[in-house]
Amino acid sequence: MRRLAIGVVGLVVAAGVALILVGWLRPPGHTATTQAIYPVPQQEVWDTLTGFDRWSAWYPEVSGVTTVPERAGNRRLVITGEWGEVPTELTAWDPPHRLRTEMDQGTFSGSWSWDLTPVPEGTLVRVTEDGERRVRLFL
Numbered sequence: 001m002r003r004l005a006i007g008v009v010g011l012v013v014a015a016g017v018a019l020i021l022v023g024w025l026r027p028p029g030h031t032a033t034t035q036a037i038y039p040v041p042q043q044e045v046w047d048t049l050t051g052f053d054r055w056s057a058w059y060p061e062v063s064g065v066t067t068v069p070e071r072a073g074n075r076r077l078v079i080t081g082e083w084g085e086v087p088t089e090l091t092a093w094d095p096p097h098r099l100r101t102e103m104d105q106g107t108f109s110g111s112w113s114w115d116l117t118p119v120p121e122g123t124l125v126r127v128t129e130d131g132e133r134r135v136r137l138f139l
Contacts, residue, residue: 028132028134029131030130031129032129032131033128036125037122037124041123042116042123045123049099061082062080062081063080064080065080066080074089074090075090075093076088076089089103091111097117100114107134108134113126114126
């Protein structure tokens with residue numbers, strides 16, 4: 001019985017060490033881009049994108065958005081989802097062409113850029129996420 005207990009403890013410790021090593025070996029950052037054409041005018045897409053109180057209607061991960069006072073001339077939001085509340089800063093605001101948001105929550109930081117381009121079919125929307133995940137060994 002004692003050998004079994006020692007073996008189980010050894011497996012748990014080995015699994016923990018393996019998880020830490022995998023975390024250290026992962027690249028710290030990533031960039032992901034997607035795009036789609038919407039058959040509506042650019043201003044209509046911009047109005048939907050910047051109607052922050054209505055984000056939960058089209059952004060499934062978001063349950064609410066609250067506007068908070070500006071900082072250093074940048075608009076700010078608190079975005080709420082299953083992850084909790086995330087303070088977010090709007091670092092680019094070029095109506096109706098470009099919006100960029102940035103957040104830093106300690107173990108994850110990132111930015112999301114929405115670029116809107118008129119095309120004959122409507123509006124091309126390109127979304128780019130630049131993120132960085134930091135490994136935390138101890139809470």
